[in-house]
Amino acid sequence: MDSEKQSPPNGNPPADRAAAGPDAAVAEANASTSKGWRFWAVFPALCITTLLAAVEATVVSTALPVIVHEIGAGEEYVWILNAYLLTSCAFMPLLGQLADIWGRRYLMILVVVLFALGAGIAGGANNLAMMVAGRAIQGIGGGGVNFIIQLIICDLVPLRERGNYMGILFLFFTIGTAMGPFIGGAIVERASWRWVFYINLPIAGAALVLHLLFLQVKYEKKGTLGEKLRRIDWIGNILLIAAVVSVLIALSWGGTRYPWGAAQVVVPLVLGLVGLVLFHLYETAPWVAVPILPERLFTRRTPAAGLVIAFLDALLLFWVTYFFPAYLQAVKGQSPIESGVNFLPTSIISVLTGVVCGVVLSKTGRYRPMHFLAFGFQSLGLGLFSCLNSETPKAEFIGVQVLFALGIGFLIASNLPAIQADLPDKDASVSAAAFNFMRGYGGIWGVSVPAAIFNARCDAEAWRVTDLAVRQHLTNGRAYGFVASSVQAGTAGMSPEAQAQVTDVFTQSLRMTWQVGLAFSLLGFFLVFVEKEIVLRTTLETEYGLKENEGEGKRAKGDVEAAKSTDLSDETK
Structure with a gap:
């Protein structure tokens, strides 16, 4: 079927609704109700909860060196970041099943509580084990918050309109991520690093109160506890979590703690990839009644x-x-704070673009042009990144940043609706969970793969540095960790000649890193040709919408009965 003429799987084109029978009329009567005060009471609560997860995404980065020193984390400090990233990704499909079994309201309250609990444990940590445990719990809550927010939007508005609200939510997310480094820096300078985590508690408390008061959504309580537990795909979840953990261990150790060819890296990587294959095979087995993906x-x-x-x-x-x-930092010689300020255009431009694209998507219903533009701009930006060097003026590297940010923005509001366009509304939970899982898994590889390329290239280019003591810092997977120290204390003892040589090594290594990134972006561009341009539904069929008061319920019921009566009359004629 041609792209523009492709119909959604559970909707009917306007011209065909009259012939579609009573079910279509009933569905439209249910879905066409206007957004009342209940919707506009829920939406601010979602925005504040988005802010909660967004601040945490970046606030730890500024305070990390102090935290590592205070709790004696040593070389294992990376797990303070990885534990959060891991659980926020690996538990996503499980949360998708729980959302369908126990409803959205209770799961939202649970993930906010888990987020707050993890923050409290991390804030009170006196050793690495306690810190990692807190961050792991916090990751389940943080990933769950983002997922449930998207899912509630899917339950409340038709597919055609979701881009508008997703764009607004991403605006709040960007405000939070932009504020994070500054909040973290201010806390470390003026108070204890523990408040980097404790600051989440009042925000979580406010979000909980708002959800308890206003998040009144439908949920059909059916089945005993045992029946609900049996609906969970336990084996599939265990296989997936184990596989993701194994891959992350390999990516965390490879090129840093151990060489990439070492058994400590190869074995968990192979086990993880094999585990993913076994997970896929298990999910397609006929005896799996409710697969997570x-x-x-x-x-x-x-x-x-x-x-x-x-x-x-x-x-x-x-x-x-x-x-x-x-x-x-490494090539232009900026401080971490300066680099943070100069990186703001990526956050600001991408989200503003996402908000505009959400409106355009709702007006036009077309997502493929946005996806072509997204990877086109990203490819252009990554290609130009490879041309940057120590002499590049500020206006130029800011301009290149803007191009890449535009590409990110085009996908913010259009990616999830495209995934859901060829799926019925009843698949909102599993599709949103799969979307967030793939993004989380992409983030894991997006940190590890460029780090491996950068470190390997620095290893190959280190011969340019004549100072043997400095050269040692650029080999054996230590180059990325040397970036910060070379900007701060490291350059103080270097000769101007050594500084120039190190800058040259970093420039060459980053060029290769950007070029490999460009290959991934071009792959995304060609994948857009695989997508169909499917008509985005303007109706909504869901059992998890907002609860109605008695008067609203009677009016909605009357609309449905009227729709049925009209169709019966038409059939009689």
């Missing part, structure tokens, strides 16, 4: 392409988020 998500070409695009988008976002500041 149903096969239909990957056999329909548009959802499948959209999920891979989500993976690549997150991979490239993390790629640039970690390595553009490395360019600013």
Whole structure:
């Protein structure tokens, strides 16, 4: 079927509604109700909860060196970051099943509580084990918060309108991520680092109160506790979590703690990849009644392409988020705070673009042009990043940043609707969970892959440095860790000649890093050709919408009965 003429799987084109029978009329009567005060009471609560997860995404980065020193984390400090990233990704499909079994309201309250609990444990940590445990719990809550917010939007507004509200939520997310480094720096300078985590508690408390008061959504309580527990795909979840953990261990150790060819890296990486294959095979088995990632998500070409695009988008976002500041610090010689300020255009431009694209998507219903533009701008930006060096003027590297940020923005509001366009509304939970899982998994690779490329290239280019003591810092996987120290204490003892040589090594290594990133972006561009341009539904069929008061319920019931009566009369005639 041609792209513009493709119909959604559970909707009917306007011209065909009259012939679609009573079910279509009933569905439209249910879905066409206007947004009342209940919706506008829920939406601010979602925005504040988004802010909660967003601040945590970046606030720890500024305070990390102090935290590592205070608790004696040593070389294992990376797990303070990885534990959060790991659980926020690996538990996503499980949360998707729980949302369908126990409803959205209770799960939202649970993930906010888990987020606050994890923050409290991390804030009170006196050793690495306690810190990692707190961050792992916090990651389940943080990932769950982002997922449930998206899912509630899917339950409350038709597919065609979701871009508008997703864009607004991402605006709050960007405000939080932009505030994070400054909040973290201010806390470390003026108070204890523990308040980096404790600051989440009052925000979580406010979010909980708002959700308890206003998040009144439908939920059909059916089945005993035992029946509900049996609906969970326990084996699938265990296989997936174990595989993701194994891959993350390999990516965390590879090129840093151990060489990439060492058994400590190869074995967990192979086990993780094999585990993912076994997980996929198990999920397609006929005896799996409710798989966590149903096969239909990957056999329909548009959802499948959209999920891979989500993976690549997150991979490239993390790629640039970690390595553009490395360019600013290691090549341009800026301080961490200066590089943070100069990186703000990426956050600001991407979200403003996302908000505008959300409106355009709602007006036009077309997502493929946005996806082409997204990877076109990202590819252009990554290609130009490889031309940057120590002599590049500020206006130029800011302008290149803007190009990449535009590409990120085009996907913010259009990626998830594209995935859901060829799936019924009843798949909102599993599709949103798969989307967030793929983005989280892309983030894991988006940190590890460019770090491996950068370190390996620095190893190969280290011969340029004549000072043997400095050269040692650039080899054996230590180059990325040397970036910060070379900007701060490291350059103090270097000769101007050594500083110039180190800058040259970093420039050459970053060039290769950007070029590999460009290859991933071009892959995303060609994947857009796989997608179909499917008509975005303007109706909504869900059992998890807002609860109605008695008067609203009677009016809605009357609309449905009237729709049925009209169809029966038409059939009689």
